Amino acid sequence: MKLHEVVADGLKQLGVTHLYGLIGDANLFMVNSFVTSGCGRYIACNHEANAVLAAIGHAQVTGRTGVATITHGPALTNAATALTEAAKGGNPLVLICGDTAPGDLQHLQNTDQKALVLATGADFIDLRRADTALEDMERAFRRASLLRKPVVLNMRVDLQWDETGPQKIGFEPPAPVLAPASGALLEEAVGMLASAKRPLILAGRACIGDAARQALVALADRIEAPLATTLKAQGLFDGHPFNIGISGNLSHPTATEVIMQSDCILAFGASLSKYTTEDGAYTQGKRVVQILPDALETPRMAPPTIRLIGDIAGTANAMTALLDLAEIPGSAATDTALAERLNAEAAAFDTLPAEVATAPGTVDITMALRRLHQSLPRRRVLVADLGRFVFSAWRNLPVTQPRDLVFTSHFGGIGCGIGQAIGTATTIDDCPTVLVAGDGGMLLSALGELSVIRRETPDLVIIVCNDGSYGAEHVQFTNRALPPDLSMTDPPDFAAMARAAGLDAVTISNAETLEAACSAIADRQGPLLIDLRLDPEKVFK
Template identity: 45%
Template sequence: MLFHEAIAWALSDHGVTTVFGVLGDANLYAMDSFQRQAGGKFVSMSNEAGAVLAANGYARTSGRLGVATVTHGPALTNTVTALVESVRDRTPVLLIAGDTAVVDRENFQNISQRDVVVPTGAGFEQVRAPWTVDEDLATAVRRAVLERRPVVLNMPVDFQWEQVERSPAPRRWPAPQAVLPDPAVMDEAVGVVASAKRPIILAGRGAAAPDARKALLHLAGRIGAPVATTLRARDLFRDEPHDLGIFGTLSDEVALDTIMRSDCVIAFGASLNKWTTAEGSALEGKKLVQVDLDRVAPARHSGVHVGVVGDAATVAEDLVTWLDEADVRPTGFASPELAERLAARSGQDFKDRGTDATVDIRTALMRLESTFPKERTLVFDGGRFIHHAFRLLRVPEPSAYVHTVNFGSIGLGMGNAVGAAFGEPARPVLLVTGDGGFMLGGLAEFGSAVRHGLDLVVVVLNDGAYGAEHIQLRNKDMDPEISTFEWPDFGPVATALGGQGFTVRDRAELDEALAAIEHRDRPVLIDIKIDPDAVPAVGR
């Protein structure tokens, strides 16, 4: 068969059913073969960055490999920020990039594509010859899955019409396995846990699987510990009576008080970065046991008393067994009184700062939380609004949350939201973004969401400015005019793109727009006007 047919069938052999991309002359025929012959689905995106971001969002919600494709030169350079984001996200993504022909020295889209990719932290694999396509694709897929990062497969355009004889390459990587901890290290860990009077169990993204959740709750019950999560594992313990919520910088008053009174943190699959530890203050004066499959994870960010290499479920159950054998009694730190204090949290004790032409950001988010279906996929873009959104919006489980601020960029939410909708089509997707992020990376891909008929609601918290920069200028008594914008109303723009748009300036319009979500039959955009001078600091 022809090379472009062979790569399409090779993708199918590896279980790939969906590819996000932008077509060009170096990937056009491969994607045509993928859809028409191999039975896959090609999802057209509006820009190349959006294609990689969609593959990232798809991987996060489906648990499968995300796949994207672009053509050569500027198409690949357009993906750089998205590649860095996926590298930082540790998401398995395969990007099939076309390349110019080696003999075509004068092609004005020539660039050293390996040199573009490598600085992003992504892997790079070259299709070496037309007849090595099966092996090269299999290598790229294996690396993306095992290394948990994007890998770019570079595909010269002149290979597409070469005749090849296929040599399908089987999957060549082991299934996930339980990792048993070292008994000597476990003995140290048990000693620390057994001596604790006020322990807390902390779960990160590496402990967000259902089996780990069950094991961690078993351990928490055994030692009488409240539970908490990192931002990336948010809502793993939702509805548990002693769930503190997000640990560290984003902790509420009750959770923060409990954290500060604790004397031991047992962390599973959490990197313990400066946000989780509140610059280290949340761990000060405490014994720390850190459990992770990655042997270099313990003490990467915080000093630990015991670092245990092993998977979360196995280590948690082993700790219970050892504690039972030693007849260690529960601490009682997870008390009925603590459960009552946690249940009484409302987050609604604030003075509404809305006006006749704007809505208080906290009011908008709490109304959104209470009216949007609880079975949702939640995607955040970056922006000044995000700390309030982190605290006030929730998900049914960690896999329903797609994080897009690993690189500190705005404008990455919409592409992820499109991919997330394909990855878990049974759940509606809620994207919360700022006006700057929507204009930078959301407007074009909202059109993609309409084109593909996705169940997506976009909420734009619109302060008419780059809010973080606006408040910096304000705080220094400088004129913030250069940080402000005269955007069009996004509601009519969304309608013009084929969606359903609403412009919200007060509580009545907010309620009307939120009520319309219940009857949505196309992507919806709600443009909520926010006063840039009335966005309070978190906790105020």
């Protein structure tokens, strides 16, 4: 077998079903072997960054390691932002990247790829020889899965046609079995909980899974505590009568009041970032017990009162058992009055808000997104690019389970949404993917991928929040009474460009066209782009 055939077969042995990429002279034969041998589905993107981002999107909605492939040199520099996004987000990813032959100093695409990769926070592993190919691949996939980070597998172009015998993968992707937290710190944490008058359980992304959810709900019911989530765990407690929703700057008024009145917070699988705690306002003066499944996250955020390391479900069950053993009564923090207030919040959300007056040819973002929410299936995957519109998107287009929220903003860059939406929409086939992006993000990275969307025909709805500006810069100019001219984008007609690429598209500029867009969602037969025209002076700041 040739090396490129061995690598393709190795991906099949590792259970890789989706490979995202852009071919060049260092990876084209491997991709060809992957496709022609029926190893899995190959989705070609038009920019290397979007190929890597697509693999991140795939990883977020499946919980598995995403896989992408690109060639060398400028292909890798093009992907640097995407690799950094994966590293900061703790997304398991393997990028099979080409490299120039050693000693070929005059190769135009020769660069120090290891130094570049390490600067992004990703790991770097050389594919050493043809006869070590699967051994090196094993190591890359193992590190990506265990450390929840991107790993670049560096595959030299001069090795592609080297001969070797068939090779077998000698491991399965690890599924670590963790023990519950135990000992004196656990007992101290339960003591805090036992004395609390208004406890609150907060769950983060690490709580995804039936076992963790059931254990947290049982603990909450036992101590009569309301349940909240971080943004990235939105929907985890959907349907529970005392689910107060998201903790942070997306909290509704009742949730904010409940969180502020709490005296002890049990934070399971949550990093307690400033966005979840409102810059510490939600945790100030409270006893905070943080339970994490491993120690990888501990240096990142402000320390809690107590930090426990252990299995989420097992630790929650251990707390419930200790409370039962000591016959500790419930806190009475959940009652009929709270249930009624939460029902009122839900009813208010189901009612369209009054429309805020905007400039001619534009609509109110909150009312428009809420109406689109009503038109979309209740279950959908939300991919929100970054921009000042994003809070409105997260608030008005909620998801019903955590894996249906694809977070694209770990590195704080616009334009990371389209790639992750491609990865999501080509993976999930039982509900639509909804991408919400700004005009700046679309201009930066999305227009070149419209042909990919046409070719793959996923169930994808793209909502372009088009206020004709770079929002954060517009805010800074206007806050200082300076003209915002430099922040204006003068965008093209996105709907016309989408139609030219072979997609269906509509523009929303008033109440009538908003209803037409809702009808287009209901009648869609393939990808749909919605150009949502907004007033830059009235977008959420």
